Amino acid sequence: MKSNADRQTTSENRKVTRAAGVVGAATLLSRIFGYVRDMVLASFFGAGMAADAFIAAFRIPNLLRRLFGEGSLSIAFVPVFTEAMASGDRDDGLRLAVSALKLLLVCLSVVAVVGVVVAPAIIQLVAPGFAHTPEKMALTVILTRIMFPYVILIGLVALCMGILNVMGHFAAPAVAPVLLNLAMIGAVFAVSRFSDSQTVRVVGLxxxxxxGGVMQLALQIPFLVKHGVRFWKPSGIWHPGMKKVGILMLPTIFGAAVYQINILVGTLLASLLPEGSVSYLYYADRLVQFPLGIFAQAAATAVLPSLSRQAVNGDHVGMGDTFGHAMSLVLFITIPAMVGLVVLRDPIVALLFKRGAFDALTTRLTSDALLYYALGLWAFSAVRIVVSTFYALQDTRTPVKCATIAIAANILFGMALMGPMKHCGLALATSLASMVNLVLLVVVLRKKLGVIRWRLIFFTCLKTLVASGIMALGVMMICHILIPFENGAGWLRLLAGISAGVVGGSVVFFAAARMMRMPEWQIVRGVLKRSWKRS
Structure with missing residues (x-):
């Protein structure tokens, strides 16, 4: 018979898997609309001046969202909020949530005002290469000023996500980005009816x-109210628990956002390369974000509340099992996703983006960037699980130390590789820096939580690599038959070939995993069966 501890660990693993399934399904819907959005942007703007300006300007509120929303306050808040709710005083926990929302609103409002005022200086720092084209620099500054208030909205959405996740609700925060994508798509088409100018269109975008930010925040409010958050009632902006959140928050500003900071470094260095380099990296990164968001981010979002509960109870053995379960599952999914992106990168980019202003040369250069980003997908994904474990332990120093080294490595790799490899060197630098970050984090975590079954994770990774290699051979055979090599392939032919490659590759991979008796196969099959029954 199982002991009580074993039953608790199994229960937490089931919660993680179930929550990851919900978040993953909602994120899948969001990513689909995200690709529709990117297809629209690629068609209207290609990889020219307007696209470069918008992407550089949009990077800034996105980075601040990671730093002050998801990356610091939200992640630092979840363990403290979990502890407050677990103490038995639910009302006090809800007051902490309201306090955090109000304090974040004030802080981000100040950040937004400052950002609007100093936008020219920010663009000089983030995209110094744009200074050689005054028109491009001016447009980027205008777009930055328009979008800077978005950091207020999306920061509040990120904190709402943390609150709702602790309360067991994952769907609404995960599906919220769909509204942003719909708003951006609608804006492009609406403005395009009245103007053919790319400048006017991109301002409308x-x-x-x-x-979209307003719509995302509005979606969260009914669910917060349903769970007892009464933010309209008179209450102070400060709660004693916020002191602990603040102590945890400061180091996480860099620790949780290392990937986004590395992407921003790539944008900075890409601005020094030929026009279009910023756009090539953006579109390639968006494709990597698909599996990263659906699987890795979903698992990290789902595992943090469980790890936090176990940390509060001092159950390090349970934490080790939960961590190992989440890590094995993420590697089992992201390694074949990485291999699939590498093998299918050319037809995927052509299918999604090759139309309108997005020509054959832009397609090839974006595909090249995708190759080097995809090589780091497993590391990007694993880092999110490891970082969540440190934050559950309320250890914020280790991630920030490792992140600082990784950012420095990214800058050095980027400067060394951008000369011979252009924008591809910047993509490879981001992947290499993430691997450095992962290695450093794992070394420390191994000392901190020796109960983790690293041997099991290693063999899961090894078996997954073997199954992915077999899958790659199958996908290449399918593509050789169905997808022509000439550039003039129609989208129906590409869609049929990619679909056959994905389906056929998945069948081959899961068959190989089943033959090797990998438990992760059973877990994924169970999630799919439950999803099918619910649908």
Whole structure:
């Protein structure tokens, strides 16, 4: 018979898997609309001046969202909020949530005002290469000023996500990005009816970002109210628990956002390369974000509340099992996703983006960047699980130390590789820096939580690599038959070939995993069966 501890660990693993399934499904819907959005942007703007300006400007509120929203306050808040709710005083926990929302609103409002005022200086720092083209620099500054208030909206959305996740609700925060994508798509088409100017269209697109932020925040409010959050009632802006959140928050500003900071470094260095380099990296990164968001971010979001509960109870053995379960599952999914992106990168980029202003040369250069980003997908994903474990332990120093080294490595790799490899060197630098970050984090975590079954994780990784290699051979055979090599392949032919490659590759991979008796196969099959029954 199982002991009580074993039953608790199994229960937490089931919660993680179930929550990851919910978040993953909602994120899948969001990513689909995200690709529709990117297809629209690629068609209207290609990889020219307007696209470069918008992408550089949009990077800034996105980075601040990671730093002050998801990356610091939200992640630092979850363990403290979990502890407050677990103490038995639910009302006090809810007051902490309201306090955090109000304090974040004030802080981000100040950040937004400062950002609007000093936008020219920010662009000089983030995209110094744009200074050689005054028109491009001016447009980027305008877009930055329009979109900077978005950091207020999306920061509040990120904190709402943390509150709702602790309360066991994952769907609404995960599906919220769909509204942003719809708003941006609608803005482009609406403005395009009245103007053919790319400058006017891209300004309208920036306005759509703000509308999308309002819609995302509005979606969270009914669910917060349903769970007892009464933010309209008179209450102070400060709660004693916020002191602990603040102590945890400061180091996490860099620790949780290392990937986004590395992407921003790539944008900075890409601005020094030929026009279009910023756009190539953006579109390639968006494709990597698909599996990263659906699987890795979903698992990290789902595992943090469980790890936090176990940390509060001092159950380090349970934490080790939960961590190992989440890590094995993420590697089992992201390694074949990485291999699939590498093998199918050319037809995927052509299918999604090759139309309108997005020509054959832009398609090839974006595909090249995708190759080097995809090589780091497993590391990007694993880092999110490891970082969540440190934050559950309320250890914020280790991630920030490792992140600082990783950012420095990214800058050095980027400067060394951008000369011979252009924008591809910047993509490879981001992947290499993430691997450095992962190695450093794992070394420390191994000392901190020796109960983790690293041997099991290693063999899961090894078996997954073997199954992925077999899958790659199958996908290449399918593509050789169904997808022509000439550039003029129609989208129906590409869609049929990619679909056959994905389905056929998945069948081959899961068959190989089943033959090797990998338990992760059973877990994924169970999630799929439950999802099918619910649908």
């Amino acid at each position: 920036a306005g759509g970002v703000l509308v």
